[in-house]
Amino acid sequence: MAISGSRSREVLATVVLVHGIGAHPVVMLPFQWALQRAGFRVFNYGYNSLRSINRAAERLRARLATWSQQAPEQELHIVAHSMGCIVSRMAVAWDRPSNFSRMVMLTPPSKGTPTANRIGPWLKWLAPSIQELRTEPTSLVNQLPPPDYPFMLVKASWDFIIPPMYAELTGAAVNQTITGVHSAVLVHRPTMHHVVQFLKGGSNSEATTSLATRSTPSRAQS
Secondary structure, eight states: OEEEOOOSSOOOOEEEEEOOTTOOGGGGHHHHHHHHHTTOEEEEEOOOTTSOHHHHHHHHHHHHHHHHHHSTTSOEEEEEETHHHHHHHHHHHHSOOTTEEEEEEESOOBTBOHHHHHHHHHHTTTOHHHHTTOSSTTSGGGGSOOOOSOEEEEEETTOSSSOHHHHOOTTOSEEEEEESOGGGGGGOHHHHHHHHHHHTTOOOGGGGSEEEOOOOOOOOOO
16 A cells, blocks of 8 residues: 655645555556645555455445544545445445545446456456446445445547446536546546546536547456
């Protein structure tokens, strides 16, 4: 777990980064560096994403409580990718830190994903978290309560892992679409800029536009 922050100036807020399934905190490093440069204190959280989402959410909940207590005077934000968005939503729904403020969801399986429908039954013993991302109404992901806090949603137009229609979630304060594949969002500099502005609480009309990316897609999985 990488833990670091800005030491040269006043810290704006605490940001927790949460990766997706089959990934590692290293895939979140571009966002970590961008947020640190902007003056945020950053925790790049790592976890076993192949176990159940409930288990992952419980562990994240405990870590959020710890980080919240370390700096209760600072706002606490989350920037999550793919399944990490579901883990984060569940953790906050269970026990929200008093200073929790905003969440950024990068290509989330908000309504599940057809990918889980196809491969979940074959991998249920190896990776039970995949089963929990099915698109059927009774799946875990579709039983989560809707967010009642400000959140930013980023979709990818060529996402074949989580198609944009499955990433949609009603109520986003900022709803952005990039031209790219699922993990390209992790290295998309305009998105990083908009995320920084959103977490600072500022408004940016450009954030609702569809942005093209020339970035090479990351090898990170969902």
